[in-house]
Amino acid sequence: MKARLVIATVLVATLATTLTPIPVQASAALVRPPAAEHGWVTSTLRHMSLAQKVGQLFSTYVYGSDATEPTAADRVANRATFGVETPAEVIDRFHLGGVCYFSWSHNLDSPRQIATLSNGLQRAALGDGSKGRVPLLISTDQEQGVVLRMPAPAAQFPGSMALGAARSPGAAQTAAEITGRELRAAGIHQPYAPIADVNVNPANPVIGVRSFGADPTLVAELTAAQVAGFQDGAGVTAVAKHFPGHGDTENDSHTNLPVINHSRQEWDRIDAPPFRQAISAGVESIMTAHIVVPALDPSGDPATLSPRILTGVLRGELGFRGVIVTDALNMAGVRQKYGDDRVPVLALKAGADQLLMPPDLRLARDAVLRAVSTGELTEGRIDESVRRILAMKYRQGLARSPLVDVDEAVRTIGAPQHLAAVARVTDPTLTAVRNDAGLLPLAHADRSVLVTGWNSAALAPVATVADGFTARGARATARPATLPSDPVITATAAEAAKHDLTVVLVNKAWDTIVTDPRGTQQRLVAALVATGKPVVVVAVRDPYDIAYLPGVTTYLATYSYTRAAMxxxxxxLHGELSPRGRLPVTIPTAEGAGTVLYPYGHGLTW
Structure with missing residues (x-):
């Protein structure tokens, strides 16, 4: 798919040539803090030991749904990972500055449980209330769309590329504000969003629909809108990521060390604008990328470990004064060149403040302490980062009220007005790409419908679509076929031949390297088309799939598989809603070579 990069890059370069760099206007709160903030930060820092200061730099996961009474399995996991059994003990032992919630670490179940866990962790951080104890900054990856952590009943908005298809800064801001309000109600302060990457590479395996699109102007505008929604509307800390821009790579930094070969001029034109706009909007935190950008730093070091990029470009040229948080330090992209004991030290020397999820917390903490004792790092350098982190916590209100009202969390998360907003924001994102045979919109008729293809156990999009047909008088059958075997493909096609219509969901069907190495989704769609019966193909993630599905005449893109999207x-499909979304990216042909299949801005309606 490398040839496909050419057309995307050329198109975006054309779109962005008229973009004027946005002047940096660092917020006054970041430059000249109010007296109360300065006093609290200074007093707190003065009473902290070096070990407590170093602990503030780290944010990581802990196992368990309760701070002091985790399950037996979670006790075992904590003991194996941290040497103690409960989340509260992890915080106390390492003086953690932050905790990051995940479903796999059993932190996210229900609004009441999450809020109760947050309060328990805060009590553990504050301990006896002495001046050296500091409340936690609790975070999670709540980008929405295909990357969301908060389970239902939390509001589940479409992701960034869907918002890009709608072209509405107001909708993007609303999504961020409601998301932030629900997170804050649960005691979570840092959503690790918005995504500021410009996805100019259709073969990007890790960003894709997590980006607002391929036009730097659009991405910058929606990034700034979400910064305002999170920070001004909801009072949580927005995190623009992944600096200096992860949008043009064919490698995933979770498993490799990607190289971005943009020239300095291309970086200024394509990658920098969203970060400039975020800084102008007052973003309080920016996350680094584990990527090599030779035009910015020819050393071969990933940006996370690069003084030239973090201190020279981000702080020096762009004027960012907030908290720099690393992407997870257990990712392969940051571990290939240096050992796990060197990575946290080098990240701090580069200019980072928060060190996220090191693979061995004890090793990482001890390495930083050792670097201070040997003089490689000064305590003054540690103090710089701790001051920024404390200031961010103060502005979150954590110095005054670190605990949340559990009952209020239950009332706020998934509130009816929030769910109504989800529908309003989602409706304009649906993009109709192809309707060559005029199949859509469908008439409300007594017909048999097979709904099949890719499915999510958590959100069950296949069943949701089938239920929607049933509610409109059709005889609908749901047959999930996620990465189906050859016998399943044969059986599904045989069943489709007995129905009047088939709706098939696909998810990154283009990616026959990582996501679908056997190309099973492409073969399933081909078998369904070969039946001669009408087939509607729906891309529930990347819109690029259509280039790899010959013979498909009806194709829509939802960019995510949330219930609202389905x-x-x-x-x-039934003509009750006119599709209004427009492609926020270019779809090249499968052959590449600079050939456009569907241009940026394409979208049908009825």
Missing amino acids: DALVRS
Whole structure:
């Protein structure tokens, strides 16, 4: 798919040539803190030991749904990872500055449980209330769309590329504000969003629909809108990521060390604008990328470990004064060149403040302490980062009220007005790409419908679509076929031949290297088309799939598989909702070579 990069890059370069760099206007709060903030930060720092200061630099996961009474399995996991059994003990032992919630670490179940866990962790951080104890900054990856951590009933908005298809800064801001309000109600202060990467590479395996699109102007505008939604609307800390821009890579930094070969001029034109706009909007935190950008730093070091990029470009040229948080330090992209004991030290020397999820917390902490004792790092350098982190916590209100009202969390998360907003934001994102045979919109008729293809156990999009047809009088059958075997493909096609219509969901069907190495989704769609019966193909993630599905004449893109996205899909199929989304990226042909299949801005309606 490397040839496909050419057309995307050329197109975006054309779109961005008229973009004027946005002047940096660092917020006054970041430059000249109010007296109360300065006093609290200074007093707190003065009473902290070096070990407590170093602990503030780290944020990591802990196992368990309760701070002091985790399950037996979670006790074992904590003991193996941290040497103690409970989340509270982890915080106390390492003086952690932050905790990051995940479902796999059993932190996220229900609003009441999450809020109760947050309060328990805060009590552990504050301990006896002495001046050296500091409240936690609790975070999670709540980008929405395909990357969301908060389970239902939390509001589940479409992700960034869907918002890019709608072209509405107001909708992007609303999504961020409601997301932030629900997180804050649960005691979570840092959503690790918005995504500021410009996805100019259709073969990007890790960003894709997590980006607002391929136009730097659009991405910058929506990034700034979400910064305002998170910070001004909800009072949580926005985190623009992944600096200096992860949008043009064919490697995943979770498993490799990607190299971005943009020239300095291309970086200024394509990658920098969203970060400039975020800084102008007052973003309080920016996350680094584990990528090599030779035009910015020819050393071969990933940006996370690069003084030239973090201190020279981000702080020096762009004027960022907030907290720099690393992407997870257990990712392969940051571990290939240096050992796990060197990475946290080098990240601090580069200019980072928060060190996220080191693979061995004890090793990482001890390495930083040792670097201070040997003089490689000064305590003054540690103090710089701790001051920024404390200031961010103060502005979060954590110095005054670190605990949340559990009952209020239950009332806020998934509130009816929030769910109504989800539908309003999602409806304009649906993009109709191809309707060559005029199949859509469908008439409300007594017909048999097979709904099949890619499925999510958590959100069950196949069942949601089938239920939508049933509610409209059809005889619908749901047959999930996620990465189906050859016998399943044969059986599914045989069943489709007995129905009047088939709706098939696909998810990154283009990616036959990582996501679908056997190309099973492409072969399933081909088998369904070969039946001669009408087939509607729906891309529930990357819109690029259509280039790899010959013979498909009806194709829509939802960019995510949330219930709201699937509801909008069913209504649009039946003519109850006119599709309004426009492609926020270019779709090249499968052959590449600079050939456009569908241009940026394409979108049908009825």
